[in-house]
Amino acid sequence: MIDAFLRHFAIPCLLCGQSQRQTASICRDCTRDLPWLPRSCPNCAIPWPLHPRTSCSAGNLAFDDCSAAFAYEFPVQPLIIRFKDFEQLHLGRALSLLLTQGPLKSRIRPDRLIPVPSHRRRLRKRGFNPAELIAKDVSEQLAIPISLHAIQKVTETPPQKHQSRADRLSSPTNPFALQQSVQGEHIAVVDDVVTSMATAHQVSEVLRFGGAQRISIWSIARTLPVKRSSRPPTGDQRMIQWRGL
Numbered sequence: 001m002i003d004a005f006l007r008h009f010a011i012p013c014l015l016c017g018q019s020q021r022q023t024a025s026i027c028r029d030c031t032r033d034l035p036w037l038p039r040s041c042p043n044c045a046i047p048w049p050l051h052p053r054t055s056c057s058a059g060n061l062a063f064d065d066c067s068a069a070f071a072y073e074f075p076v077q078p079l080i081i082r083f084k085d086f087e088q089l090h091l092g093r094a095l096s097l098l099l100t101q102g103p104l105k106s107r108i109r110p111d112r113l114i115p116v117p118s119h120r121r122r123l124r125k126r127g128f129n130p131a132e133l134i135a136k137d138v139s140e141q142l143a144i145p146i147s148l149h150a151i152q153k154v155t156e157t158p159p160q161k162h163q164s165r166a167d168r169l170s171s172p173t174n175p176f177a178l179q180q181s182v183q184g185e186h187i188a189v190v191d192d193v194v195t196s197m198a199t200a201h202q203v204s205e206v207l208r209f210g211g212a213q214r215i216s217i218w219s220i221a222r223t224l225p226v227k228r229s230s231r232p233p234t235g236d237q238r239m240i241q242w243r244g245l
């Protein structure tokens with residue numbers, strides 16, 4: 001009966017287009033071939049082979065740990081771009097579900113989730129906050145409370161892709177402001193992509209100042225340091241039929 005139901009309602013995989021007898025948006029084979037980050041530094045989410053265990057650049061930052069499901073590369077990168085810039089919200093949902101089924105399964109449960117906020121002008125332009133949608137999905141899947149207005153972005157900053165790493169990390173003022181008490185709480189800050197960690201640090205600074213006891217960063221993807229040519233491919237990219245992504 002269930003088989004007949006799934007056959008009838010089989011949906012094509014987002015990546016290879018194969019019809020599949022399961023309810024996930026990405027088929028089992030494509031899920032296995034995604035650029036997962038299985039063994040990573042708990043502080044910054046960079047995989048061990050790319051990161052000497054003795055030197056972590058996140059050591060001085062305001063959060064305690066950072067988890068990301070994927071390297072920000074093919075095919076996760078174009079999926080996130082289509083989610084954020086072309087409003088294909090189902091892609092964000094598919095990736096959020098994989099985040100909850102992957103690294104977050106074994107993480108310490110926080111008291112609540114707080115998405116990285118967008119400035120109101122940017123929110124008006126885009127129409128939605130990608131981090132908020134991801135946090136809502138994670139909250140629903142893992143049954144963790146979420147606060148959508150605990151932090152506000154009071155100063156507009158240019159998108160990180162238009163800034164150098166030095167600019168991002170040396171920003172003199174923190175654009176975020178805390179609106180609620182977080183005294184003694186463990187907060188997981190949710191974002192779509194962690195790049196320089198500047199945003200994660202700034203949000204964590206205001207939470208720390210507000211008395212948060214532990215701060216985790218949870219993200220769909222993590223930008224990795226260059227040296228890409230020396231790294232073995234993380235997924236079987238040849239087999240993925242690129243469906244316009």
Ligand SMILES: [Zn+2]
Binds near residue numbers: 013027028
């Ligand atoms: Zn597939």
Ligand SMILES: [Zn+2]
Binds near residue numbers: 042051056
């Ligand atoms: Zn690290």
